[in-house]
Amino acid sequence: MSDISPIRATSGTNQEGTSAHNRRVMMDALRLNGALSRADLARATQLTKQAVSNIIDELERDGFVVSLDAVRKGRGQPSTPYRLVPEGAFAIGLQIDRHLTRAVAVDLVGTVLVRAEANLPPDDPHGGVRIILGVIEGIRRDLAAISAQSERRIVGLGVAMPGPFGLEEFGDNKWMMPAWQKYPLLETLAAGTGFDVSLQNDAAACAIAERMVGAAHGLDHAVCLYVGYGIGAGLILNGESYRGGNGNAGEIGMALLSPRGSDGAVLEHRASLASLYQHLELDPSEPGLYEHVEALALADDPALLAWVRDAAMDLRWSVQLIETLFDPQTVILTSGAPEALARLILEAMLPLPSSIADRPQRSLPRLQLGITDPWSIALGAAAEPIGRAFDPRFSAILKTRSGG
Amino acid sequence: MSDISPIRATSGTNQEGTSAHNRRVMMDALRLNGALSRADLARATQLTKQAVSNIIDELERDGFVVSLDAVRKGRGQPSTPYRLVPEGAFAIGLQIDRHLTRAVAVDLVGTVLVRAEANLPPDDPHGGVRIILGVIEGIRRDLAAISAQSERRIVGLGVAMPGPFGLEEFGDNKWMMPAWQKYPLLETLAAGTGFDVSLQNDAAACAIAERMVGAAHGLDHAVCLYVGYGIGAGLILNGESYRGGNGNAGEIGMALLSPRGSDGAVLEHRASLASLYQHLELDPSEPGLYEHVEALALADDPALLAWVRDAAMDLRWSVQLIETLFDPQTVILTSGAPEALARLILEAMLPLPSSIADRPQRSLPRLQLGITDPWSIALGAAAEPIGRAFDPRFSAILKTRSGG
DNA sequence: TTATTAAGTCAACTGACTTGACTTATTACT
C-alpha cells in the first residue's frame, strides 16, 4: 500500500524533537559566542541550569564540546566554559563548474582541512562524475589521515553548481550547463559515496560560507551578490539559506535591466565574468585565466577598467534592487574573480544609489567585500551539511516519515 | 540587575513547546484539508493515534474544534471527522491609509464579521489615533453582539499601513506618511485597546490575506504584487510572511527602473495609483474617487487605458524581477483599485516576459488576480494575529523570556 | 572571619508522547 496521503499537514513533534533542538541551540550558542559556561548557556537559551547540564554532558560524551579551564570572575564559584570541538564533525563540499571541480573537507567550525581539484570534460556529466567520485575518494583518504575518527563523523556532501535548475527550456543557452542539468547528479553521488547529498547554486553556497565564517556570521538577514561566470544572489533569510519554490531564488543574473529595453538584456550579459572575458576577448577555458585577469587588475589595465566601470553601473543597481526587495542587514560582494578585481569592482560601485537601506543608525556597511578565495564555493557547499546537521531550525524539530 | 545579556542564542524549548506546536499542527491540518478524523490527523502529522486523541480532546474542550457526524467508508469502524470552529478565535484588523481607516473583525477561518471605516485627518496621527480607537471600540461592540464569547477570544490587533518604516530621511516625500511614521503607533494602540498589536505594510497584509483565504491558500512560496497608492510586494516565504531585517522587505515600488537612468525613476512613479491620479489629473483625496475610476475603467476611457498600457510595461518587468529573485509558486496581483481596473492591468501585463518561472510542468499560473476588495488589506491585517496564534512556526516552539 | 554571590549538582516530579493490548463498528467473504 502507498505511503502517499492526499492530506497535507506539517509534522508534529515529540521529546526527541525537543532534545534535538536544544542540542542544536547549545552548539549554535557556542559557535556564535566562542565559549560559554553552563550557567551562561542556561541564561541565553532560557533553559534551566539542570537541563543545560544534562545536554552539555551528553554533547561532551559525544565529542562535540570540551571544557576549558575554570575562570574566576568576581564573587561566586568559578565557571567552566565549554567550546566546540572542531573535530566533532566534518563535511565534504563540492563545486562543479564548467571546466573544473573543486572539493574540500571542512570541520565543525568551518576550517578547511583538505582540498583537491580536477578538470572536468565539458558537457560530459557521465565522465565528470567518475572524476568527481575519484576526487571525493581522495579527500576522504586525506581526511582520514588527519583525523582517525573522521570517517564516522562526516555528516554529508554538499554540492554547488551554477543554476538555475530544472529548466529544460534553456537547454542551449551558453550560460548554462545543460548536460549537467539533466543528469541525475544527486542520486549518482549519493550512491557512489553513501553520503547524504544536497545541491545548491554557487551563490547560495557563497552565502552559506559567509554566514559560517565570513561577513554574515551571526546575521539573520544577508544577501551575497556573487559575480562569477554568471551572477547570482545567495540569500540568508531568517538565518537560513532561502531557495524558493524550485531552488532558483536569487537568480538575479537573469533580471531584466529595464522595463522598456526591447533587447531583453539581463544583468548577467553585462556584469558577469563571462561578459568580462568576452570584452577582453579571452577564452574562458584557457588554463592561466585566473592569473592573467589578476595581472590585468593589478596593472590597472585600461580595457579591464572600462569593463569594471560599466559593470559596476549595473551592479550598483542590483544592490539597490536587493536592498529594496530583501531588506537585508548587509550585502556582501563575492566573486570567482581574483581579489584585486573584486576590489576594483567594489570601489567602482561606490557610492551606492540611495535606498531604504541607507538609514542613519546602521551598524553594518551596506556593501562589503566577502571571502575572495576561489575555494569559497566549495567551502559553502561543505558548510551546508554542517548547518543542516547542527543549526537550530524548524525542520529539525519535526518528526520525519519513518521508512521512506 | 539587567536582563540584557550580550550573549546571543536561540531559545531552547520544552514539552510546552512540543504541545503548542502539535496543537497548531492539528488546527493547520484542519484548515488546509477541511475536516479530518483523529486517524487521518495521526497519519498526516506522524503523531500516534493516542497523542492526536488527547490533543483533539483538549482542542474540543477549548472550543477550537467540533466533531461532525461519523462517516462510514469501507471496512472498519466509521471515523468521526473534526472541523475548526470559526468562533474559536477572533482578531481585529486595521488599515491605516492617507485619508481613511478601515477596520474589520474576522474569525478563526478568516470570515469578516464586522467592518467599519472612518476618515482620517491628514498628517495628524494624534487626532487620527483617537478616531481609530473609537472605530475599534465600535468593532468590539458589534462583535460582542454577534458572539457573546468574542471578547475573551480576540487574539490580537493587526495594523497595516503603507511602508517603508523607520526612514527619517524620506520625511518630506509625498509618497510617504511622515507624521505617522514617527508616531509611537503600536504602543498607543496597545495601551488604548489592551491587545497585542502587530504592524506590517499593506502589501504584506494583502499577502497574508491571500494565504488565509485567497489564491495563496496552502502555498508556501507566493508573492503578492500590490498596486495601491504606492506599490509593494507582500512576501510569503516558507509559509510565513517575510519582513526582512527592518520590516521593509518587498518595497518593490522603490526599485530603480534601470541601471542607467539618470533620473532615478522608480516603479512607483510610473505604475502606482498615485501616478494614475496624476495622469488623469485627479485629486487623491476626492471622495468619490474609487467610483469615478471604476466608471472610467468600465467605460474603457482612453486616458486611463493609455496609463494602463504604460504601467503594465513596468509591472510586467516587476513580475519578472519577483520571479527571478524569489522563485515563488505564483505571483498574485492585488490592488486598492476597483476590480475592473485591476483586470485591465492584468490583461495588459500579458504575455509576461520569459523567466525562470515559465517551466512546462507548472500547475499554477505565473500571474493571477487576487482579492480585489478594498477591505482586503484590513482582512490581511486581521489575519496576521490569527496566524501568529495558530499557525505552526518555529518561533511558536521557543521559550519566551518570562517577565519583560 | 563571615556574609554574599554565583556555578553547578542531586533527586524527586511533571507532563506529553509512545507502546501495545483491547474494544467497537463496519464491510467482505463464505
Add this chain to the structure above:
DNA sequence: AGTAATAAGTCAAGTCAGTTGACTTAATAA
C-alpha cells in the same frame, strides 16, 4: 447468516526530557 478482516479509537502503563527546589562548592567583599 455467520465469520473473518479491517480500521477507528481507547486504556493504561511506560518513557524521557525538562522542571523544581534544596543543596554543595568555591570564590570575593565586607
